[in-house]
Amino acid sequence: MSNRIAARVADFLGRYPPFNELTERDLLNLSEQTDILYREKRQTLFRKDDPTHAFFYVVHRGAVELRNPGTGALADICDEGDVFGLRPLMAGDSYRMEARTREDSILYAIPIAAFRPLVTSYEEVGNFLIESFASNTRNPYARQHGGSLVSTGFGHTDIASPAEMPALLPLATRRKLVSCSPETEAREVAALMTRKQVGSVVVLENDLPVGIITDRDLRTQIVSGQFPTDAPAKRIMTQPVLTYPAEITFTQAQLAMMKSRIGHLCLTRDGTPQSPVVGILSKHDLLLAMGQNPEVLMRAISRSRQIKQLRAVRSRATALLERYLRNNVSMALTMKIISEINDACMKQVIALALEKTGEPPVPFAWMALGSQGRGEQLLQTDQDNALVFADVPEADLPEVTSYFQDLAGRVNKGLRKIGYAYCPAEMMASNPDWCMSLSRWKKRISGWMKDPNNESVLLSSIFFDFNYTYGDEALVRALSDYIFERADSHAAFLRELAQGALQNPSPTGFFRQFLLEQDGEHKDSFDLKHRALLPLTDGARVLILSHRVRGINNTAARFEKLAELDAPNRELYLSCSYATKALLKFRTLQGLQSGDSGRYIRLDGLSKEEKMKLKRSFRAIKELQDLVALRFKLKTGW
Amino acid sequence: MVDKGPLEQARGLFRSLWHKDASAGPQGITGQRFVVVDTETTGLEPIRDRILSLGILPLQNGRIRVGEGQEWFLSQEVFDHRSVPIHGILKEGPHARIPEKEALLAFRESIDGAILVGHHVGFDREMLQAACFRWGLPRITNPFLDTELLYRQTRIKSPLLKRRDRYTLDDLAAEFNLSAKDRHTALGDAHITALAFLHLIPMLRAKGIFTLPQLLKVGRI
Known part of the structure; x- marks a missing residue:
């Protein structure tokens, strides 16, 4: 009788090679x-030279590592659907590798006696095995795109890439090439330029560039009467034509135009006049590209007199972000630049609001919280912020408070106008709970620390990433001093914070299956923020707090600092830092693509490749949670 | 017998204590044959209600024997429509049905010498014993292990932690991240229970439960 458990095993196996051929x-x-x-x-499954089992194995959930017993080097990690322990059975050989579970794993043990006949009767199965044994990886298809997470780029180190400096990014040539032959009459050239709305044409002979005609040439040579309007192009064109390679960067292009005092560069495939033309780059193109340059944006921000102008500038920053991501500018640099722009926008909004409300009665400081405070808000998501003002006599408190609430309300509104949605949890300075005097803030924080509970852990986890934005920095410093003085004496609080860091279920539990949302609007989507980024952020925070390191808010930077401080776990921290950047980039690209926060991912939209790569970065999360549990003597999920 | 040095002997003893080898001996857990059992019934009254389907999944040496898994669908005269929404088994469903007695005999044959395992297995036992009684068959004398009891053993005992009264199969599936596919079918539930049982063994070992008598002591009902 066929049973449904066998059917379930078949369902699973059938999704992976070579079983999909059966x-x-x-x-x-x-x-x-x-x-x-x-x-x-x-747990060791088999050792080198062990008598061979009557079974080979397929990983159903979990992961198994194969090591070379001599060197101890990791030869391979088998994930869901991967086959191992088969080669010796087919070859009548003993085990050469040592197999050990890397995670709690469910394995399918398939008897070789049942499998062997299939190898001969199915050509594809035989081929698959030959290929995978020859390439010495379990799955010849799996190695095609090893390495990075999404498409190309971001290697482990993410430094020193040629695209490190944004100014050196290749420029995109947008327009279609407009060209004419050397014999084309000047009149026709002018008509062509008008029709195509371009300022220049390339003169091609046998597909190679021999000259260029611009508006200026028509003006100086034809309109001035020097040549008749039916003069052929070859008489009026500028030559020889200066050619540059298609991958010219912003800076190179700028230099070339300055050096030769020309307004148009002709780009050819290999940069010589002997190769086909691929585009023309004008000063105008350069100016447009410059508009997406961080310095230009920063200047535009500080010059904005109205919220409306700021909004336009901020949306250009999103274009800049997209260009950086697509060109694999390092995530560290991208985060830095975008958060500088965010910061500048906020400062300007506050400055504009202050013009309306008048001088503040006492010094105050504006703080960015949450992802903004960590410098990780790449997409414009919601705003989290708070305000602290200097202590005033009790009698003045109501009046002073009402001034700052008015100010905060204007700022929050302004931020919303330029694209930062209101915080759904109302963690904003316009909320009286998040707009307080220094001593009241201290009292509140001390309350959180003394009596840690779920809510206070949540609040403080957002709050503890605060970053100074505007006003009197001393106030923010005083607050942070206060926290660090107390963090030690409240071990219970740190433990609670650590517990909070474990609360977010890791992305795959201890099995490798993606945990999907069960219901609601995002049913069956994967919550990248909650399940992948938050555990990293929370883990980094509590560990860095326990090391009493201040002033580093960025999660990736925190992990890098931890790698320095806690050498035995250096590798784990570095892989966490990498995972953070990779996941953040993944999320941002998702968000840009679907026009939302990128938080929820539909798995069916991902390739198997992307899924596997996501899962690889999830390993670091699991290990981090284990480390936090150990360090703060907590129990993980089970 | 090869003469082993005392050091070698001590090492061996240490190893067997340290590793799970203690569970591989004659009193060991590993070699014992377990049969995970689950019934779907018309209701909760052992006397009045009837078994609609019966699933078993044998397990030995830490392996679930997929090929030995069986599921019997019983033809029953007593039928309670209330339980249909849960199990989705209609009295004359798509499955080939066999008389209750035939199913019981086949079942008894496949559990010979085995320890039976189930989640809230006390209920399944009552249903099975009542059915055997109806057909004049002797009582089933195999020991029954309840995975809820076993699971409870692995929880931390602390006055600070509120312990739940009941842990359902769904709780265990969630804890061990097991797919709830085929839930509420006899064999499907047996499969989830079997996987949960496999997870519990090493957890219990960490609590010092290495041998069959120890296992039965904490989990037998």
Whole structure:
């Protein structure tokens, strides 16, 4: 009798090579003879030279590592759907590798006796095995795009890439090339330029550039009467034509135009006049590109007199962001530049609001919280902020408070106008709870620390990433001193914070299956923020607090600092830093693509490749949670 | 017998204590055959209600024997429409049905010498014993292990932590991240229970439960 457990095993196997080649009947027959095993992590499945098992294995959930026993080097990690322990059985050989579970794993043990006949009857199965044994990886298809997470770029180090400096990014040539032959009459050239709305044409002979005609040439040579309007192009064109390679960067282009005092560069495939033309770059193109330059944006921000202008500038920053991401500018640099722009926008909004409300009665400081405070808000999501003002006599408090609430209300409104939505949890300075005097802030924080509970941990986890934005920095420093003086004496609070860092279920539990949202609007989507980024952010925060390091808010930067402070776990921290940047980039690209926050990902929209790569970065999260649990003597999920 | 040095002997003893080898001996857990059992019934009254389907999934040496898994659908005269929405088994469903007695005999044959395992298995036992009684069959004498009891053993005991009274199969599935596919079918539930049981063994080992008598002591009902 066929049973439904066998059918379930078949369902799973059928999704992976080489089992996907089998007919339903053969697959089911194989599945019925399969055993299901569970092994905790770090259990040895077989050692080198062990007598071979009667089974080979397929990872159902979890991960298994294969090591070379001599060198101890990691040869391979088998993920969901990967086959291992098969080669020796086919070759009649003993095990050459040592197999150990890397995570708690469920394995399918398939008897070789049942599988061997299929190798001969299915050509594809045989080929698959030959290929995978030859390439010495379990799956010849899996290695095609090893390495990075999304498409190309961002290697582990993410430094020193040629695209490190944004000014050196290749410029995009937008317009279609407009060209004419050397014999074309000047009149026709002018008509062509008018029709195509361009300021220049390339003169091509046998597809190679021989000259260029610009508005200026028509003006100086034809309109001035020097040549008749039917003069051929070759008489009036500027030559020889200066050619540059298509990958010219912003700075190179600027220099070339300055050096030769020309307004148009002719770009050819290899940069010589002997190769085909791929585009023309004008001063105008350069100016447009410059508009997406951070310095220009910063200047535009500080010159904005109205919220409306700021809004336009801020939206240009999003174009800049997209260009950086697509060109693999390092995430560290991208985060820095975008958060500088965010910061400048906020400062300007506050400055404009202050013009309306008049001089503040006492010094105050504006703080960015949450992702803004960590310098990780790449897309314009919601605003989290708070305000602290200097202590005043009790009698003046109501009046002073009402001034700052008015100010904060204007700022929040202004920020919303330029694209930052209101915080759904109302963690904004216009909320009286987030707009207080220094001593009241201290009292509140001390309350959180003394009596930690779920709510206070949530509030403080957002609050503790605060970053000074505007006003009197001393106030923010006083607050941060206060926290660090107390963090030590309230071990219970740190523990609670650590517990909070474990609360977010890791992305795949301890199995490798993506945990999808169960209901609501985002049913069946993967919550990248909650399940992947938050555990990293929370972990970094509590660890950095426990090391009493201040002034580093950025999660990736925190991990890098931790790698320095806690050398034994250096590798883990560095992989967490990498995972943070990779996931943030993934999220941002998702957000740009779908025009939202990028928080929820539809898995069916991802390639298997992307899923596997996502999962690889999830490993660091699990290990980080284990480390936090150990350090603060907590229990993880189970 | 090869003469082993005392050091070697001590090492061996240490290893067997340290590793799970203690569970591989004659009193060991590993070699014992377990049969995970689950019934779907018309209701909750062992006397009045009837078994609609019966699933078993044998397990030995830490392996679930998929090929030995069986599911019997029983033809029953007593039928309570209330339980249909849960199990989705209609009295004359798409499955081939066999008489209750035939199913019981087949079941008894496949559990010979096995320890039976189930979630809230006390109920399944009552249903099975009542059915055996109806057909004049002797009582089932195999020991029954309840995965809820076993799971409870692995929880931390602390006056600060509120312990739940009941842990459902869904709770265990969530804890161990097991797919709830085929939930509320006899064999599907047996599969989830079997996987949960496999997870529990090493957790119990960490609590010092290495041998069959120890296991039965904490989990037998």
